Amino acid sequence: MARSDRLHLGTFVYTFGFHPAAWLHPDSDVNGANDISHLAEVARISEAAKLDFMFFADSPAAAVGHPEALARQPTKMNRFEPITAITALSMVTQKLGFVATASTSYYEPYNIARLYASADHISKGRICWNVVTSDHDETGYNYNRQGLDPHADRYARGEEFLDVVFGLWDSWEDDALLLDRASGMYHDPGKLHQLDHAGDHFQVRGPLNIARTPQGRPVIAQAGGSERGRELAARTAEIVFSLASNIDKNAAFYKDVKGRMARYGRDPNDLKIMPGIVINTGETRAEAEARAQEMVDLMHPEVGLLMLQEFLETDLHGADLDAPFPMERMPRKAKGSVAMFQEVKEFVEQGHTLRELVTHYARQHTGNGLTGSYLEVADFMQEWFEAEAADGFILMCPTLPASLRDFTRLVVPELQRRGLFRTEYEADTLRGNLGLSWPVNRYAAARRAAE
Amino acid sequence: MARSDRLHLGTFVYTFGFHPAAWLHPDSDVNGANDISHLAEVARISEAAKLDFMFFADSPAAAVGHPEALARQPTKMNRFEPITAITALSMVTQKLGFVATASTSYYEPYNIARLYASADHISKGRICWNVVTSDHDETGYNYNRQGLDPHADRYARGEEFLDVVFGLWDSWEDDALLLDRASGMYHDPGKLHQLDHAGDHFQVRGPLNIARTPQGRPVIAQAGGSERGRELAARTAEIVFSLASNIDKNAAFYKDVKGRMARYGRDPNDLKIMPGIVINTGETRAEAEARAQEMVDLMHPEVGLLMLQEFLETDLHGADLDAPFPMERMPRKAKGSVAMFQEVKEFVEQGHTLRELVTHYARQHTGNGLTGSYLEVADFMQEWFEAEAADGFILMCPTLPASLRDFTRLVVPELQRRGLFRTEYEADTLRGNLGLSWPVNRYAAARRAAE
Structure with a gap:
């Protein structure tokens, strides 16, 4: 499969924007952390511009630090829980995808499998789970631990967790539902499977009590910076949210992670590497710089x-x-x-x-990642895309929705003129819009192999 | 506080209806288990009739049994996860409340506190958590256990779980958010509190990373049939979903549970006892009986x-x-x-x-709980309500939405004529419509006591 000639774009969600002073910006909604209409507006703008998804970062803990400093930086203190937020937002959108972060260190796989499968049904196939193992001590304190478990332990649990979730998402084959009132058979009992997983961290019988989802299974995102993270991404991820550092480093990362996929029998196009990037833009570079400076002054x-x-x-x-x-x-x-x-x-x-x-x-981390005119931003994206340093970008808008409006009003049309970005959604599901393969059900595959 | 002269009503949700043959009924939506528009229609009908809430039962496991029998009874095999379902439905309603069941045996308190608080913000104050400890072996098999933990262990964990969740929901005082751009202070650091819970089952530091919710905290529902369950309900519940057996037994239960509340300093009106009841109704008793028979014949x-x-x-x-x-x-x-x-x-x-x-x-459990004309059903409800056997009812509609339509078209107007049911919502929140007290924040109370 040849690489697509179009790039993918997602909107990163920290409530008020990525800049810590975003909530002080006069165009932001000061009630945005608890009033869903703020994020609904971000979703509306993202969908109108045909972006692929909104991406919700997360940590299951309030930030720690000096109380007064925390009171000046609300993003990590007061925020929606991502799974509920994306489910709500899917009800007011039709095509936009949604990525919600959840930690394998502090959930049970059966709950995660259900929550995301249910959201995938509700959204009719527009959900992605961003798999993290968590990376701050304060998360552990909320879950019966004395801080963070060691990196290797978190990864061992995380890898097994993901295998269990994939197994549960295969419980129902694609065509397991009969819905046949004449015979009274709702499903085909031969196409519903018990998982019977028994591993080091989890014993999970299954089956999952919700049918196979509109995307086969939800899409999987990861960050994957460490050696073990890269390997896990090559094996299981469909989106990698990396850090944008410089084009050479990112191209090397891109090549490294995609190069690992063959050993898992995966096509490199089934993983989209999308660096997160902070962008200030405007009609001119001067306008972009004024926007960036405005945020610095507010902090x-x-x-x-x-x-x-x-x-x-x-x-x-x-x-x-x-x-x-x-x-x-x-x-x-x-x-x-x-x-x-x-x-x-x-x-x-x-x-x-x-x-x-x-x-x-x-x-x-606050807004000088890339500051330039919309033409310069489009040039940057084109260069990275063509150099295979990225399959697209996750937009860390300094303020929401103001910076997103600038980007979608100026940069998106320019990318479209260059043929680098869609003018209409190709599909109704996130998987379809990202051009990812349909996930083969393990039981169906085994039956076909046996036949 | 005198008892209200109006009763409360909720719609019980099993996807197709409470009768196991409901999915075979020609008026039901055969795709209803995975297409949210079915439940959105149930929500629309419930809200148009000014019902208090929709109530989602749950078990975190597929039912067990002979595969062919299970394939004939889909309700417990394929269903939405309740928290995602109610969050979605809150986006297409304005006043209706939503009760979602989740088990203290298989979740972490920090996750439950977040999920429900987030849903309560999204819905602007219309969420209730139905607290269960789970009651089938098959649930344990999905969560690293050899079946169900013993009743006493589940309750011990459940009671501590609830205390932790209440503590987390008090993290932010009612007036902790300042949202003051002039001073740059988002919240008052003196009104955000760390829980530091250290108990037998849980060590949870807090604070919760989402502000106090529009209801102060979500409403709490329980079933509470056992001795320990009754005591827990008297201490913590605001809705009790009991079984409708007969008026004397239910009146005794009502008196017993409400009688226990004083020792926790609670007003009996802060708990609504609402038996679940299966109703077949129509213009006449014959019509109601025909509806009941139709379901029996389908099974x-x-x-x-x-x-x-x-x-x-x-x-x-x-x-x-x-x-x-x-x-x-x-x-x-x-x-x-x-x-x-x-x-x-x-x-x-x-x-x-x-x-x-x-x-x-x-x-x-399938539709002969109460079969009668709308006048007979209204008589029944009035009698139970006046005898203090119930504060209202949870409607186990044999089919959805057909039986709910019968009830709201015929019985609700009759109850309204008798002054027993509202003609308009009294409030925007579930707590307000149920007439429940505002939950006092423990830290604010301690400060007031010290002053």
Whole structure:
């Protein structure tokens, strides 16, 4: 199967936007964290522009840090639970897909299999599960643990978890439902299967108590920065949400992950690698820069320090902002994203001050990823797409819905003019719009093999 | 607070209706288990009639039994997961409440607290959690267990679970959100609280990462037939979904449960006791009887036996239908509902044959609870309500939406004529329409007490 000549686009959802000062922006909805009409508007704009999906990040814990700093950065303090949010939003859209994050460390596979299958039926095939193992100690404290389990343990559980969920999603074959009132047979008992999974972490009998979904099974997304994460993505993911660092690094990552797929019998086109990217844009570069500067001006200095602390899970309060980073407070290894940690560490090793690091980190994550005219943004996307550094992008809009409106009003039409983006949805399901294969049911495959 | 002079009504949801042959009824939607538009129609009818809520029963497992019998009774084989279903339905309604069942035995409290709080925000205050501990072995097999945990263990876990969820729902005080762009303070850090729960079953730090909900917290429903269940209901429930057996027994139950509330400092009006009742009705009694008979005629004999087996969790295949119940196959005690088990046992002890028991049980649970003209049904409801045997009823419609249409077209206007049922919603929230008190936040109460 040849690679598509079109790229894919998703809208990343932090309530008010990706910039920590987004809630202070006069165009944002200050009630957006609890009033679903805000996200419904984001969905409406995304669908009108024919974007592939909305992507809900998540962590099952409030952020930790100094209470006053947290009170200035509400995104991780007060937010909708993603599965309920996407289910609600699917009722006010027709074609847009929805990605909801949930952690294998703190759920039971039967519950996850049901929740996403049910949402996939409700949305008529537009749901994706972003599989994470969680990456902050504070999540563990909410689930009977003394912090985060070690990376290897989380991955071992996560891998088995995913296998169980895939198994449950195969409980009903594609044509198991008969719905035959004449014979009184609702389903074909020979096409409904018990899983009988017995592994290190889970014993799950099945079958799942909801029929095979409109997409066969929901689409699977992952982040996959670490070695083990890349391997799991190559085996199971259909969307990889990576970090946009630079075109060469991203092209190498792209090649590496797609190169691993053959050993699992998978076609490289069945995985879309979509870096997340923060974009400020406008008619001109000056306009884009003014938008970026507006956000920087809105941000309180406490908030930048909090972000860095939160990522490193270390206490930096009282440290001299104009001295080099206090290395005794640098954790020995990444608790969360390995790639992101590596980048911070390299920056520190170049001898920058703490203030410079805070600014650098905040910019990386608050709106200076890419600032340029709509033509420059389209050029960037085209270059990355053609260089096979990306199959598309996840838009980390600094503010919602304002930055998304800028992007869809200016960049999307330009990408369409260049033939790089659709002008109409190709399909009714997310799987269809992403051009992913139909997932083969294991029991049907076994029967065909035996015949 | 005086008792209200109006009763409350809810629509019980088994996909096609409560009768196991409901899916065979020509007016039902054969795709209803996976196409949400079927339940959206049930919601529309319920809301047009000003009913209080739709009530979703649940079990996190497919039913077990002989494969062919199961294929004739789809209700427990293929169904929406309730939390996603109610969230979706809240988007197409404005005033109707929604009750979703979830089990404390197979979830984590932080997840339940989030899911329901999020749904309560999305619906703008119309959500209720029906708390169950699960009552069938097959659920345990899906969650790493060798069947059901013992009743006492499930209750111990369930009681602590509920305390944790209540604690998490108090994380944010009523007025914790400031949303003050001028000062840059999103919330008041003094009004956001860490729970720090450390108990036998759960260690949960909190706070919950979603603000206090439009109802303060979601409404709580329970079944509560056993001694321990009654006590838990008196302490924590706001709706009790009981079994309608006879007016004297129900009045005794009503008095018993409400009588226990004082020791928890609760007003009896803060708990609505609503027996589930199967109703066939029509303009005349003959019409109602014809509807009931229609369902009986549609049912396959295998299905009745399956229902009884499923409840008793015993294998009855091969037993002589025309001999007395084979007592060696009778379980020594109830695995599920104690009240229901007691009723079956009494019937058996009267010397009835297995066939008679199957018919009796099937009728009890399939549509002969109450068969009468709309005037007779209204009389029945009035009598029970006035005798304090019920604060209202949960309508186990034999078919959906057909039986619900009969009820709302005929019985509701009659109840309204008698002043027994509302003609307009009193409030925008479920809590408001049920006339329940606002839940006092524990931290705000402690501060007031200290002042």
